[in-house]
Amino acid sequence: MEIKIAKNILNANENIAEENRKLFAENNILAVNLMSSPGAGKTELLDATLDALNGGRAAVIEGDICTTLDSERLAHHNVPLVQVNTDTIGGACHLEASMIQSALDELDLESLDIIFIENVGNLVCPAEFDLGEDIAVSLLSTPEGADKPLKYPLMFKQCDVSILSKLDLAAPLGIDPGEMETNVKRINPDALILRLSAKTGDGMDRWIDLIKSRFEEKNA
């Protein structure tokens, strides 16, 4: 019985995700959904990305259970920011397509090329909810350890792109990014894996190139 209910919720979510996908396509917008454990560096990556894109007709939808701390960190970029706080709508541990649909009402879509969605920090539940995005991206930070793709496989299976973040900490912590990469590949052989440190800038160029080329492909 519980499973039936869950399926209904997921079906309803999928329908709204399709509507979001259409809206992104009609407006030539690339939508990027960033997912990870708490503290894996999603906001830091966005901060560095908005710097590199120099605004670049981007907007951010910030998902958090509560607080506007992440939006405040990004406010200086002067890009449109919509904060979604799930505690005002039941305290969900993930974003759902309907929340993105509401957030899109707050944005002038014609003025945008890219929308970054920062999901709630959670390596499990967000992977179950399609938001209508073009690229699903997981971040796995080096301090979390190399075994995480094996222990939380759905996230790595669902994401086209896996970022190994906080690469600058790999050597000091004695962590092998190669082992993390091997474990991502065991779960998803087709995943594109990027190693980067938003702090030092190492590897950021490949990430920015990816976003730009995926935007161009979508609107070719």
Place this chain on the structure above:
Amino acid sequence: MEIKIAKNILNANENIAEENRKLFAENNILAVNLMSSPGAGKTELLDATLDALNGGRAAVIEGDICTTLDSERLAHHNVPLVQVNTDTIGGACHLEASMIQSALDELDLESLDIIFIENVGNLVCPAEFDLGEDIAVSLLSTPEGADKPLKYPLMFKQCDVSILSKLDLAAPLGIDPGEMETNVKRINPDALILRLSAKTGDGMDRWIDLIKSRFEEKNA
């Protein structure tokens, strides 16, 4: 409607948690529920704890979505280990009281003083499910950042004990454990906060003392 269903699930969970609590009391067992984000160091803490207790009539219930990797890490302690893999029962992102009830069937309760429960790595959902434990413990690792108690408040509100883990990384990462502690206290002024590094052993004595004294209090 969704909220109603969730309430029914939580009520059912609470009833089974009460049964677990009774079973722990009847057998003079202290039950400890460890919760955190993925990779915050729950297994490493258990490893060091079992070393310090030298077995100590302890058992471990290992909660994971899948794999037996954590159980394998702890197998050398020769304490009873029960692995709960939630992907065999719907893929839940947290442990529920019913899973603990089933796991307890696998243990000889009369031979035990302490049961450690390692929850699924998730800073959100496990906090909603009482397992019948005596001590709810959250781990927050220094690389996750000081803002996490404010962004994921339920976990820190529900836990009697908050451990700031991976303390050895605070200085090299330029993270202020004092700020993390202040943020935990803002959410839960009564929380007992322990700073420790399971790797270096720093702070482990206070943690072990806490377990021993809570065991003695329960059975006084």
